[in-house]
Amino acid sequence: MKEAMAIAISLHVFAAVIWVGGMFFAHQVLRPVAATQLEPPQRQPLWVGVFNRFFPWVWVAIITLLATGYWMIFAYFKGFASLPLYVHVMHALALLMFAIYLYVFFGPFKGLKKAVADKAWPTGKAHIDRIRDMVGINTLLGLLTIAVATGGKYLI
Numbered sequence: 690m691k692e693a694m695a696i697a698i699s700l701h702v703f704a705a706v707i708w709v710g711g712m713f714f715a716h717q718v719l720r721p722v723a724a725t726q727l728e729p730p731q732r733q734p735l736w737v738g739v740f741n742r743f744f745p746w747v748w749v750a751i752i753t754l755l756a757t758g759y760w761m762i763f764a765y766f767k768g769f770a771s772l773p774l775y776v777h778v779m780h781a782l783a784l785l786m787f788a789i790y791l792y793v794f795f796g797p798f799k800g801l802k803k804a805v806a807d808k809a810w811p812t813g814k815a816h817i818d819r820i821r822d823m824v825g826i827n828t829l830l831g832l833l834t835i836a837v838a839t840g841g842k843y844l845i
């Protein structure tokens with residue numbers, strides 16, 4: 690049991706680091722540089738390429754977070770009834786983050802790919818701006834979730 694919990698929580702934290710760290714890098718580092726150095730016909734295909742490589746990792750991270758998170762809840766905490774408050778809060782924030790990601794993936798990201806294929810740069814910009822805002826929100830939610838998950842147990 691101890692070994693399984695050690696593996697589950699390691700995988701869980703790997704997934705959180707890859708997802709939240711990737712969003713932080715895209716939003717805070719790559720985006721401002723791309724915005725100042727590239728014109729839309731170069732910048733928008735760059736973002737399609739970046740997301741095409743990053744989003745499969747996000748799917749893996751989400752599946753890993755769900756699988757290991759629920760496994761820990763049922764195997765270690767013996768279900769939702771005896772769950773500490775900070776895990777409930779982590780769970781709720783995580784579901785919100787997943788919903789935002791699903792929206793980005795099936796909404797503006799799909800629209801961006803089509804706009805880039807059609808070379809419709811103004812439409813592409815509108816989709817990129819939406820993705821930027823949503824990824825900014827999810828980065829903050831991710832950091833908050835990590836703070837709740839790690840610091841929460843010392844506060845309650």
Ligand code: HEM
Nearest residue numbers: 705754755758759761762776779780783831834835838839
């Ligand atoms: C359905 C989604 C999720 C569920 C059910 C879930 C559940 C859990 C559970 C049961 C633990 C173990 C808590 C403990 O040992 O005290 C845990 C730990 C943790 N979770 Fe989640 N989690 C989810 C999503 C997330 C997300 C999205 C993040 C971050 C973005 C996250 C970050 C963490 C971290 C950093 C820990 C380690 C806490 C520590 O040991 O100090 N979790 N999670």
